[in-house]
Amino acid sequence: MRLINLLCSGLCAVAIHAADSWSQFRGPNGDGHTTATNLPLNWSETKNIVWKTAIHDRGYSSPVIWGKQIWLTTATEDGKKLFAVCVDKDTGKVLHDLHLFDVAKPQRITRDNTYASPTPAIEKGRVFLHFGTYGTACVNTTNGKVLWQRRDLNCDHEAGAGPASSPMLFGNTLIVHVDGRDVQYIIALDTATGKTVWKTPRSLNYSKFPVHHRKAYCMPMLVPRGKGQQLVSPAGRGLYAYDPKTGKELWHMRHRGWSVAPRPIFGHGLIFATIDRDNPELWAIRPDGNGDITDTHITWSEKRGMPERSSPLLVDDLLYFVNRGGIATCLEAKTGKEVWKERLKGAYSASPIYAKGRIYFFNETAVATILRPGRKFEVIATSALAPQPLLATPAVDGNAFIIRTGSHLYRIKER
Secondary structure (H helix, E strand, O other), X not given: OHHHHHHHHHHHHHHHHHHHEEOOOOOOOOOOEOOOOOOOOOOEOOEOEEEEEEOOOEOOOOOEEEOOEEEEEEEOOOOOEEEEEEEEOOOOOEEXXXXXXXXXXXXXXXXXXXXXXXXXXXXXXXXXXXXXXXXXXXXXXXXXXXEEEEXXXXXXXXXXXXXXXXXXXXXXXXXXXXXXXXXXXXXXXEOOOOOEEEEEEOOOOHHHOOHHHOOOOOOOEXXXXXXXXXXXXXXXXXXXXXXXXXXXXXXXXXXXXXOOOOOOEEEOOEEEEEEOOOOOEEEEEOOOOOEEOOOOOEEEEEOOOOOOOOOOEEEOOEEEEEOOOOEEEEEEOOOOOEEEEEEOOOOOOOOOEEEOOEEEEEOOOOEEEEEOOOOOOOEXXXXXXXXXXXXXXXXXXXXXXXXXOOOEEEEEOOO
C-alpha cells in the first residue's frame, strides 16, 4: 500500500501543487515556470510594494508558500543559531519565528554563502527546513510545533563553502543530497516520522578524486522515464539518476566538475544539466540509459557563458540562462545552437522565472531585467529595489512576487 501511495503521490504532486502553492525551489514544477498572467513589470521602494518585512540575521534560502503562509530560514552570522520564519502572505506579519538548532562549532563559510541557504520544502500541514550538516526539521505549519528532527545527515561542507543543497518532496518522502568532502549519498526520509526510507551512496570511487572535487550543492529533479519517473541528481564528478521509490541507481555520467549548484530541467526528451563551477558546461542528455552512459547519451554540450549558480530556463523551444558575470544566453534546446548572447547589468545568482510572455532575471543588487522570450533579445522593462543583496530566487504567489533580500521580505504586486 505504501508503494502505491508513493507512486500516486509523486505522479499527482505537480498538478496539485501547481494550483495553490510555491512548494519548493523554483516553484511547483521546480523549473521556474508560473501560471501567473499579471506579474508586475515596474516597482521600486515606493511603487507596487504591498508590504516589506524585516527578516533577522542572514539567509539566502528562497521563500516557499502554501495557503496563507510563507516560510524561509535564517541563521546568525556565526552559524551558531538556526531559525525558521513564517510570514502571513497577505499582511507581512511574522506568524512564527522558531529557533530550531544550536550549533556549537560551525565551519567557517564564505561571505557569498550563509548558514541558511537551502530552500525549504512545504506541503499541506508540514514544512521541512534543512540546514545541511547542521540539521533537518519538520514543523507543523498550523502551530509551529517541531514534529521531528534529524541531526545525523552529516558531511564536511569544507571550510569556506557551507551548506546549499535544498530538499525536495516525492510522495511521502523528503529527498536530500549529502555531498561533502567525506561522504557522498542521496537519502529519502519519511515525511511523517523523519526515519530513513532509503539511502544510496554515490557509486563512483570518490577516494580517487581530490577532496574538494567530492562535494556539490545541487538538488535533484524529477523527470520522466518511460511510463515512470526518475530522480536526476547532480553531484561532484558525476551526474546520477535514481528510482525515486527505492533509491536504486538507474544510470550515471562521469564529468570533471565539482561544487555543482544549478538545478537540472527537462524538455523535448532531454535533460539539461550544468556541470562544474570553475568552467561550467551545459549538457543535453537523453534520459533513457542504464549504467554508465557518459559516452553514449550526450546529445550536445556548450561551454561558452554557462551559468555557475543560476539554473537554466526552458520556454518552448529555447533555453535561457545567465552566468555570474551577467552574460545572458539563448540556445536552441534541441540542438544547442546559439540564438543570441547579451550582457545584463550586474552579477547573478538567482534563477530566472517565466510568466506569460515574460522572463525575469534578478541580479545580486536587487535589479530585475524583464525580457520578452524569443529569438530576438528584447528588454521589456527594468525595475529595482534599493541596492541590497539579492541571491535568493524569488517566489510567486498569484500575481505577486515574494522577494527575499539580505534583510527583508517583500510582496510586490501591481497596485
